[in-house]
Amino acid sequence: MKKVELVFIPTPGISHLVPTVEVAKLLVDRDERLSITFLVMKLRSDPKVDRFIDSVCKAYNRIRFIHLSKLEPDPNQPNNLFVSLIESQKPNVKEEVSRLVRRSESSPGSPTLAGFVLDMFCTSMIDVANEFGVPSYIFLTSSAACLGLQFYVQALHDEQKVDPTEFKGSDTELVMPCLANPLPAKLLPSVMLNKEWLSFLITPTRRFRETKGIMVNTFEELESHAINSFSNGNTPPVYPVGPMLNLNRDGDPDVESDKFKDIRQWLDDQPPSSVVYLCFGSMGCFGVDQVQEIACGLEQSGHRFLWSLRQPPPNGKMEPPIDYTSPRDVLPEGFLDRTANTGKIIGWAPQIDILGHPSVGGFVSHCGWNSILESIWFGVPIATWPLYAEQQFNAFTLIAEMGLGVEIKMDYRGEFQLDGDEYSIVSAGEIERGVRCLMELDNGKRERLKEMSGKSRTVLENGGTSSTWLGRFIKDVMDHQP
Numbered sequence: 001m002k003k004v005e006l007v008f009i010p011t012p013g014i015s016h017l018v019p020t021v022e023v024a025k026l027l028v029d030r031d032e033r034l035s036i037t038f039l040v041m042k043l044r045s046d047p048k049v050d051r052f053i054d055s056v057c058k059a060y061n062r063i064r065f066i067h068l069s070k071l072e073p074d075p076n077q078p079n080n081l082f083v084s085l086i087e088s089q090k091p092n093v094k095e096e097v098s099r100l101v102r103r104s105e106s107s108p109g110s111p112t113l114a115g116f117v118l119d120m121f122c123t124s125m126i127d128v129a130n131e132f133g134v135p136s137y138i139f140l141t142s143s144a145a146c147l148g149l150q151f152y153v154q155a156l157h158d159e160q161k162v163d164p165t166e167f168k169g170s171d172t173e174l175v176m177p178c179l180a181n182p183l184p185a186k187l188l189p190s191v192m193l194n195k196e197w198l199s200f201l202i203t204p205t206r207r208f209r210e211t212k213g214i215m216v217n218t219f220e221e222l223e224s225h226a227i228n229s230f231s232n233g234n235t236p237p238v239y240p241v242g243p244m245l246n247l248n249r250d251g252d253p254d255v256e257s258d259k260f261k262d263i264r265q266w267l268d269d270q271p272p273s274s275v276v277y278l279c280f281g282s283m284g285c286f287g288v289d290q291v292q293e294i295a296c297g298l299e300q301s302g303h304r305f306l307w308s309l310r311q312p313p314p315n316g317k318m319e320p321p322i323d324y325t326s327p328r329d330v331l332p333e334g335f336l337d338r339t340a341n342t343g344k345i346i347g348w349a350p351q352i353d354i355l356g357h358p359s360v361g362g363f364v365s366h367c368g369w370n371s372i373l374e375s376i377w378f379g380v381p382i383a384t385w386p387l388y389a390e391q392q393f394n395a396f397t398l399i400a401e402m403g404l405g406v407e408i409k410m411d412y413r414g415e416f417q418l419d420g421d422e423y424s425i426v427s428a429g430e431i432e433r434g435v436r437c438l439m440e441l442d443n444g445k446r447e448r449l450k451e452m453s454g455k456s457r458t459v460l461e462n463g464g465t466s467s468t469w470l471g472r473f474i475k476d477v478m479d480h481q482p
């Protein structure tokens, strides 16, 4: 039996690392010839990430983690510095991979290097893979539609010489193969509308075309139109292998923490499907004015709520938000007392456990792709409130392409995010309307969501579409061996 090793290089941060590790787990479970080494970069220390990695190391002896030196961002530099920080790790990556190769050459029976699996922001490592003469693959932590959008904008820019930043402020609608509906240009990700940041997206997308294949954290049944749009052979093979979710919480100390027990107890005390949960991902937060509008909107809606409210980072936009020590200070006078029986404010949320709780009936979300997949898995409808990155586009696909959500806002840009230079306040009235619409959702949408939730739970079972695509990916990796 020929044993092979894949080197995975994820982007730092829980929302990219977790789904990437989940796909690695499935690969080694599926094929005993495979081992995986993660080369992990860190921007900051994060106990959640450390605990997650520890738990994987304990459970999987064919997945290893090697920590590269910490990335040291300069907060005064533009945000695409992030990609250059990753690029600066090339010599370290080369050194670690050389070590792997030497080990494999000196000890018979140890796995040989079969290829690199890279996050979308790590495509500069294709150069290192080329030096070792092995193929590169991508694991995309966003949607197939987003992949299609990237290819569309890159081709528009490189082949038709169209500058996408000129769509900024226009009411053009873009027709592209990955979408069944025209996309209003105002919903393009900010990186596509800003001259300074455009290369942040165009460069990696060009490099996607050099790879031998792209695994995507999605499934055929959810994004059939987008996935079919890749069948013309103009791109490397696309493998929809998702949803990659970290659902197994056994041994996670958070689950046994007092904070978590308190949240669970509160949810246990609420009627079924009565609570709207609000959470804006690992980096989402708002200024005081917006927080007050949310509070008023929630109160006016009359619905029960569980709100993950976090504070803008004191040290600038490269940092994640932090929990408030006293949320009372930023909330309207008397709000906590008036809503004491119907609402709860928390900081970082045990999101998977919350979405899986029967009391939760709706989710106000920033539309990060992991949150969308998690909400679909648990059949909890989303009201969209995107902040940054590709979230406006995700909100559009959720509503227009999949018919699964309701809108609070689709074109909002967050104030405290890296690309959130322009923002406006979403009013209490808009929030109230969105929350009512979400919690009083029509039966048709609920049924569609229930059906999709059921599908998301079967696609990775034996014979399911994602399971089949995962098998094809492994076969292609093996076929590319020298």
Ligand SMILES: O=c1ccn([C@@H]2O[C@H](COP(=O)(O)OP(=O)(O)O[C@H]3O[C@H](CO)[C@@H](O)[C@H](O)[C@H]3O)[C@@H](O)[C@H]2O)c(=O)[nH]1
Residues within 6 Å of the ligand: 014, 015, 016, 141, 142, 279, 280, 281, 282, 283, 284, 308, 347, 348, 349, 350, 351, 352, 367, 368, 369, 370, 371, 372, 374, 388, 389, 390, 391
């Ligand atoms: O209080 C919190 C906040 C987040 N999460 C978890 O953290 C992850 C957040 O991921 P996601 O919903 O995708 O949001 P971001 O953290 O914003 O993710 C980044 O990465 C995603 C995948 O590439 C992109 O779709 C987003 O736009 C980008 O901001 C999810 O698994 C959540 O369950 C929690 O458990 N508790």
